[in-house]
Amino acid sequence: MKNRRLLALAAAGVALAVTLTGCGGGSGAGNGDEKITLRFAWWGSDELNAIKDEQIKLFEKAHPNITVEGEPSEYNGYYDKLATQVAGGGAPDALQITYDALPLYVSKNAIADISADVDQDTFQAGSLDAGIIDGKLYALPTGVGSRGIIVNPAVFEAAGVAIPDDTSWTWDDYIEIAKEISDKSGDGVYGSSAISNDQSLMAFARQNGEDLYTADGKFGVSEATAQKFFEFSKDLQDSGGSPDASTAAEDASASLEQSLMGQGKIGMTFAPLNFIGIYAGASGQELKILNVPGDSAGKVGLVIQPTVQYAVYSKSKHPKEAAMLIDFLLNSEEAGPLNKLTLGIPADPTVLEAITPDLTDSEKEQVAFIDRLSQAGGTPQNPIALPTSQLGPIITKLLDDVTFGKTTPADAAKELISQVDTALAAS
Numbered sequence: 001m002k003n004r005r006l007l008a009l010a011a012a013g014v015a016l017a018v019t020l021t022g023c024g025g026g027s028g029a030g031n032g033d034e035k036i037t038l039r040f041a042w043w044g045s046d047e048l049n050a051i052k053d054e055q056i057k058l059f060e061k062a063h064p065n066i067t068v069e070g071e072p073s074e075y076n077g078y079y080d081k082l083a084t085q086v087a088g089g090g091a092p093d094a095l096q097i098t099y100d101a102l103p104l105y106v107s108k109n110a111i112a113d114i115s116a117d118v119d120q121d122t123f124q125a126g127s128l129d130a131g132i133i134d135g136k137l138y139a140l141p142t143g144v145g146s147r148g149i150i151v152n153p154a155v156f157e158a159a160g161v162a163i164p165d166d167t168s169w170t171w172d173d174y175i176e177i178a179k180e181i182s183d184k185s186g187d188g189v190y191g192s193s194a195i196s197n198d199q200s201l202m203a204f205a206r207q208n209g210e211d212l213y214t215a216d217g218k219f220g221v222s223e224a225t226a227q228k229f230f231e232f233s234k235d236l237q238d239s240g241g242s243p244d245a246s247t248a249a250e251d252a253s254a255s256l257e258q259s260l261m262g263q264g265k266i267g268m269t270f271a272p273l274n275f276i277g278i279y280a281g282a283s284g285q286e287l288k289i290l291n292v293p294g295d296s297a298g299k300v301g302l303v304i305q306p307t308v309q310y311a312v313y314s315k316s317k318h319p320k321e322a323a324m325l326i327d328f329l330l331n332s333e334e335a336g337p338l339n340k341l342t343l344g345i346p347a348d349p350t351v352l353e354a355i356t357p358d359l360t361d362s363e364k365e366q367v368a369f370i371d372r373l374s375q376a377g378g379t380p381q382n383p384i385a386l387p388t389s390q391l392g393p394i395i396t397k398l399l400d401d402v403t404f405g406k407t408t409p410a411d412a413a414k415e416l417i418s419q420v421d422t423a424l425a426a427s
Contacts (some may be wrong), residue, residue, distance in 0.1 A: 026308040034065060036318050038325055039092035041071040043078045048342055055335040061327050066321060079389065086110045086313075088423040093316040094326050099130040099306050102139055104427070112312040117323035129380065130306045140326055141306030143344025145273050147199050148302065149290040152283065159184040159191075166290035169404040171232055174293045175270070178241025181267040191241045193261060194248040196233055196399040198391045200270050202381070203301030204229045207294045213271030217385040219420045223413045230402050230409035237403050245403040252396075253400055257282040273366045274307065274341060280362045287362055289369045297310045304370060307344030343371050386423055394419050 006281030042052065049072045056068045071092055073081070079101065085091040086108060097105065105111050115137040118387040131139035149166070156163050161182045164173060185191075202212050204225055236242045243251060243260070251260050256275060260266045262282035270280075273289060280287045292301050310326035312319050329335050330343075336351040341363050346352040352367070359367070398416055399409040407415070 035068045038066060038094060038316075038318060038322055039069045039071055039080075040094040040322075040325065041046060041073070041082070041092040041418060042075050042096035043075040044096075044342075046250055048072075049314045051338050051342060054328070055329050055338055058332075058334045059325060062328070062332075062334070063321075063324075065244075066325075068325065089315055091315070093313055093318060093322040095311055095313060096142075096226045097139060097309050097311050098388065099139075099141075099309055100387045101309065101389070102131065103384065104308060104387060105311075106133050106138050108113060110315065112162060112313055112319045112323075113138060114140075114312055114319070114323045117312075118327060119319050124291050131309055131311075133383075138302075139309035139311040140330060141309055141344070141347055142254045142330060143307045143339070143341070143346050144304050144370060145301050145307045145344040145366070146304050146370060147203075147270060147272050147292075149292055150261070150269050150273075150276050150279060151290055152261070152264060152267055152279075152285055154264065154285045155181060155185070155189065159189075159267070160294050163288070164290070166293075169293045171293045175236050175239055175241050177233070178236060178268060179239040182240045188260075189265045189267075190243050190260065191267045192236060193251060193259075193266050194233065194242045194403070195270045196248075196252070197234065197270075198388055201226070201229050201395060202303075202366055203292050203294070204232075206303075206378070207299045207301040207382075209299060209380045213382045213385040215382050217383070219385075219417060219423070220382065221417070221426060225415050225416055226413035227409050230399065230412045233399055234402050234409060245400070248403065249400065272307075273369060274344060276362045276365060277341070277360065280360075286403050287365070289365050291369075291372070295376070300373075300376050302373055303381045304380060307399075341366060386420065387427060390423055390427075391420065394423070 015382070040052075042048070042053075052070060052072070056070055060066060060068060082091060082095065086105070091110065097111075100113065113136040118137060118140070128140070130141060131137055135345065151163060153163060161177060161184065164177055174192070174253065181191030182189070201221065205211055205221045208225045208228075209221070209224055210222060214220045235247065237248070242248060242425050256262050256278045259279075261269045261279050264283035264285055268290075270292070276287050276289060295301055310330065312322040314327065316322050317352075330339070331348045333350075333352065333354075334348065336348060337354045339346065339351075340355050341359070345367055346355065348364055356367075398407070398412040402409055402412050
């Protein structure tokens with residue numbers, strides 16, 4: 001987990017009770033005498049690599065004629081390497097991909113349509129939306145997740161501050177609470193980390209009746225909403241509720257374990273739900289998840305998302321077997337439960353049921369929060385027009401300029417729209 005600015009994951013409206021049983025290992029493909037070798041590429045931690053190694057062994061045992069060559073890597077550089085492989089016609093047969101990058105690779109004809117290789121009738125309506133483009137299925141979600149406000153109750157208690165009612169709080173309340181924690185805590189402890197990414201902007205936009213993108217692929221955030229977003233981040237920092245600009249920049253580049261939240265020095269942070277286990281393990285403290293401020297106004301800012309996705313390379317010599325592999329890793333009785341919550345809340349309810357008895361309190365928090373979001377509803381997010389890898393750095397740089405006093409929130413809002421429009425025109 002190198003840099004949280006590179007770990008933004010984003011969105012499709014998906015219900016918790018997703019039935020993702022799929023083909024469960026296929027119906028005959030790869031069961032013959034032909035010797036087949038599949039390459040499978042992913043990024044992840046040492047823990048994820050070990051899980052995939054075990055899953056691959058189970059798949060090879062079930063299909064003795066197939067050998068799977070794993071190609072693990074870190075997130076940094078993954079897409080640079082994939083782009084080079086696609087350009088040269090030599091990408092892996094099966095690969096990991098984020099929902100926001102999928103449309104780009106589909107437009108390059110680099111991803112195979114697996115509609116005929118997966119039994120879609122077993123999937124609940126809407127569960128495959130993030131992997132469907134123009135009516136064709138291109139990817140399976142590894143699991144579902146979202147973002148939320150991860151809270152450290154120990155920091156609140158030490159400061160003598162009550163944990164807020166997240167059914168009614170506002171973004172102004174958030175700043176006040178963060179400031180109070182910082183004021184009443186020792187040096188180096190803050191009420192909140194900086195809130196500074198595309199997912200937090202998405203929440204602001206959706207709560208204002210907008211979205212990151214319009215249905216026809218244009219930038220959907222108004223100048224007024226963007227200015228509110230930049231003003232909030234600056235006000236949070238100016239109040240002392242979040243670290244100063246230099247400290248915030250250092251914190252953003254630290255690993256999750258070494259971050260201020262991982263060290264138990266932050267009361268609240270806006271982050272992916274699956275970070276809670278890492279933060280809890282590093283800090284040695286039990287954490288909670290709250291809904292984002294502002295949702296009480298009636299417009300739901302968060303969406304339930306596929307954590308990441310698995311897809312098949314369009315030029316694979318064995319696309320059916322590759323589709324069978326990714327389905328097996330996620331949904332088979334043997335391999336599916338090994339993921340636990342490392343790839344999000346299992347989308348197959350039978351897999352979730354199998355692992356539930358062994359979930360930690362922090363992991364149960366994730367499951368309960370996703371269930372809560374499912375019940376809250378909210379409009380599905382419009383399709384992503386610009387990968388997070390492009391939008392994220394634009395927002396980060398402008399927020400840095402705002403928090404370091406190099407520009408105003410109003411000017412940053414204008415510049416954000418200009419830069420995103422330029423990037424969309426070039427994509």
